[in-house]
Amino acid sequence: MRIVVLVSGTGSNLQAVIDAVQSGELPVEIAAVGADRPGTYGVERSAAAGIPTFEVDFKDYPDRAEWNAALTEAVAAYSPDVVVSSGFMRIVSPAFIDAFRGRYLNTHPALLPAFPGAHGVHDALAYGVKVTGCTVHWADAGVDTGPIIAQEAVDIEPEDTEDTLHERIKVVERRLLVATLRQLALAPALPN
């Protein structure tokens, strides 16, 4: 199974995938890692691991449609079986979703459909729920919507801040992402 991973930031989920591939635990080929802006640590980590990288900088394009077209082309060039949004903080267009329909995987730091969007950890904490968690799902054209593949709960502690809670969620999220990719790689056919 060939994957392309998209990142916007530090890429600790990506690093868990890289580590699992390198240790032989995850029978997946990381064909490339792409980012929506220059200078992400996620791209730096990938380059250090010898993985091809690309950047489709949102600021280089006159509008979202052109950026989306360029991103779609850049990802398609690596012929991935699965595209993983791993902390990729941009909404992609329906054209991108169509190009990778049923093959675009997203991880989200909340128990969807609760707390979608860019501030899922903050929003769960602000609401006062006692349990949150993370979700791995097939992404459609909505914001953190699409069929759920796996979820795991994380308790919120009274003393939690957004940072401490997000760090605990990410420990679980990394494991869940690797386990889900492993399950998909070993399955005879990808679900769609």
Ligand code: GRF
């Ligand atoms: C993850 O919690 C992801 O779900 C969210 O942003 C975080 C990215 O972390 N959208 P990292 O870049 O993998 O460290």
